[in-house]
Amino acid sequence: MSALARRLPRAWTQLSPSERREALAGYLFISPWIIGFLVFFLGPILASFALSFTRWNIVGTPQWVGLDNYERIFTQDPFFRKAVTVTLKYAAFYLPLEVIFGILIAVVLNQKLRGIGVFRTMYYMPYIVPKVASSLVWVWVLNPRYGLLNTMLGWLGVNGPSWLSDPDWVLPSIIMMSLWGVGGSAVIYLAGLQNIPNQLYEAASVDGANRLQKFVRITLPMLSPTIFFQLVLGLIGTFQTFTPAFIAAGRSGGPLQSGLFYMLYIYNRSFESMRMGYGSALAWILTVFIMIITLLVFRSSKYWVYYEAERKRTK
Amino acid sequence: MTITRHLPRFGLRGLQRFNNVSGYTVLMVLSALFMIPLYWMFSTALKSPQQTFAIPPEWVPAPAQWDNFAKVFDEVPFGRFYLNTFFLVFANIAGHLVSVTLVAYGFARLRFPGRNVLFLVMLSTLMIPYQVTLVPRFIMFSKLGMINSYWPLILPAFTGSPFLIFLVRQYMMSIPFDLDEAAYIDGASRFAVFWRIILPLARPALMLVVVFTFIDVWNDFLQPLIYLNDPDMFTVSLGLSFFQGARETNWNLLMAGSVLAMIPPLILFFFAQKQLIGGISVEGLKG
Numbered sequence: 001m002s003a004l005a006r007r008l009p010r011a012w013t014q015l016s017p018s019e020r021r022e023a024l025a026g027y028l029f030i031s032p033w034i035i036g037f038l039v040f041f042l043g044p045i046l047a048s049f050a051l052s053f054t055r056w057n058i059v060g061t062p063q064w065v066g067l068d069n070y071e072r073i074f075t076q077d078p079f080f081r082k083a084v085t086v087t088l089k090y091a092a093f094y095l096p097l098e099v100i101f102g103i104l105i106a107v108v109l110n111q112k113l114r115g116i117g118v119f120r121t122m123y124y125m126p127y128i129v130p131k132v133a134s135s136l137v138w139v140w141v142l143n144p145r146y147g148l149l150n151t152m153l154g155w156l157g158v159n160g161p162s163w164l165s166d167p168d169w170v171l172p173s174i175i176m177m178s179l180w181g182v183g184g185s186a187v188i189y190l191a192g193l194q195n196i197p198n199q200l201y202e203a204a205s206v207d208g209a210n211r212l213q214k215f216v217r218i219t220l221p222m223l224s225p226t227i228f229f230q231l232v233l234g235l236i237g238t239f240q241t242f243t244p245a246f247i248a249a250g251r252s253g254g255p256l257q258s259g260l261f262y263m264l265y266i267y268n269r270s271f272e273s274m275r276m277g278y279g280s281a282l283a284w285i286l287t288v289f290i291m292i293i294t295l296l297v298f299r300s301s302k303y304w305v306y307y308e309a310e311r312k313r314t315k
Numbered sequence: 316m317t318i319t320r321h322l323p324r325f326g327l328r329g330l331q332r333f334n335n336v337s338g339y340t341v342l343m344v345l346s347a348l349f350m351i352p353l354y355w356m357f358s359t360a361l362k363s364p365q366q367t368f369a370i371p372p373e374w375v376p377a378p379a380q381w382d383n384f385a386k387v388f389d390e391v392p393f394g395r396f397y398l399n400t401f402f403l404v405f406a407n408i409a410g411h412l413v414s415v416t417l418v419a420y421g422f423a424r425l426r427f428p429g430r431n432v433l434f435l436v437m438l439s440t441l442m443i444p445y446q447v448t449l450v451p452r453f454i455m456f457s458k459l460g461m462i463n464s465y466w467p468l469i470l471p472a473f474t475g476s477p478f479l480i481f482l483v484r485q486y487m488m489s490i491p492f493d494l495d496e497a498a499y500i501d502g503a504s505r506f507a508v509f510w511r512i513i514l515p516l517a518r519p520a521l522m523l524v525v526v527f528t529f530i531d532v533w534n535d536f537l538q539p540l541i542y543l544n545d546p547d548m549f550t551v552s553l554g555l556s557f558f559q560g561a562r563e564t565n566w567n568l569l570m571a572g573s574v575l576a577m578i579p580p581l582i583l584f585f586f587a588q589k590q591l592i593g594g595i596s597v598e599g600l601k602g
Contacts (some may be wrong), residue, residue: 022425024427073459130577133552148352162563
């Protein structure tokens, strides 16, 4: 913002009257967003930062406690550690699986076969189901006694676990639930696949490359911007996972808090126990963490993401 | 093509057939994985309590209890939830259509000092998780006395959504500028150019705004959960989750409710499939 303030006056005096009228109209047109940015974004973010140094249950006046909230979170709060572990574990397993399955399904959908559109629709459908409904469906599918999955495991002679009531199986269950919606990212990978020029594959065929070589040498590099984009979105999304945890594990996080996702914990502290200061501190820790991770992913991107346009520019 | 070398007896046509058969086999297995939970939801929705808890499970409930769907409306005010959610969906669509188009037009077609900086600021807000603003927003709305009203769920829509503004702005950038110039020469005002020329041409992008907003609002759970206390004001998703809490064992009715919850987005999906898939490739361009 300071850069803007420095540049604005000088630029403004250099404008002709008609340019000034256009600029005024421009500010007027974007004013809804500016208002929203100030009222629903910048204001709340600053407020949240200030609140994180207070103790406040929304009635009465906030009480300044300095770094007390942060100190307690990092040194005395076992639930914070649990929530971080659960969320990181989930991210570590779910994100790679989402990328792998997303790409594989996109490859399967990229075949030139009759009726492929019907299959695409079927794979995409679970992604359309509202999260509350799909979570409920999975709670029922995973029912240890009457559920579909353990029935089918029974056919194979396997005694299925009790899924959402077993602390060891809560997280795998939620990962499975999320993977059911992988059609959403598969369709994005499919669009990426279809943007790869066919000549590349033809040239590779002429040089005698086999399918695997083509996939590793052409498909993956050409798809890397899409993978990158999906990974960044996926990371941010993972730390915001709320509904499946709330419905499947329960609002307190399930057996031994094995499904206590970070967002669920923020919700519990802020809105169930009404501790606005503590909740704000939790949210700020998450924000800083997400920004660091996103920055790292962006920094790493130059080593593995291939941009066609950049290549052209340097030529 | 190495396969041709290893399997010379197949010939090219044989290879094609082999590829097709294996291709369809994979497609079928995958679709079973995706569809079985949906089938399970639907078949449970048609069961009586006894059928629901039968071992081994009944795959095709006989007789099918179609009145389960009516029962859902008797047991909980599901009709009310439906109306509430549709109201929120339409209010948000209206808000987004107004704000997103105006802001996108400003960013796409008008020059003003600081435009690029502001645009970058807008994009960077996409990277900040919404959780940071959740608590202070709640406090703000509660101090304004708007808890247990729809205002917190509607007002932000009238200030646009950075992601949708970005989408529409990209689309508007692709419209030739000669059109604006010609209209200005004819004496049109800026608003007339926006209203008469740019908006009609940006219709495909506006369809995306409608579709994305519909799905987002219909599926939203956290915000209604925080802001709404009165069951008469619940949305479908929120109502469903309370239904779960209140009657843990009525899985047949709970599944019937889930089927009802997914019908509107599903219908929208079938009508807007082209826009959705097209829009997704636009979304994919961002990377």
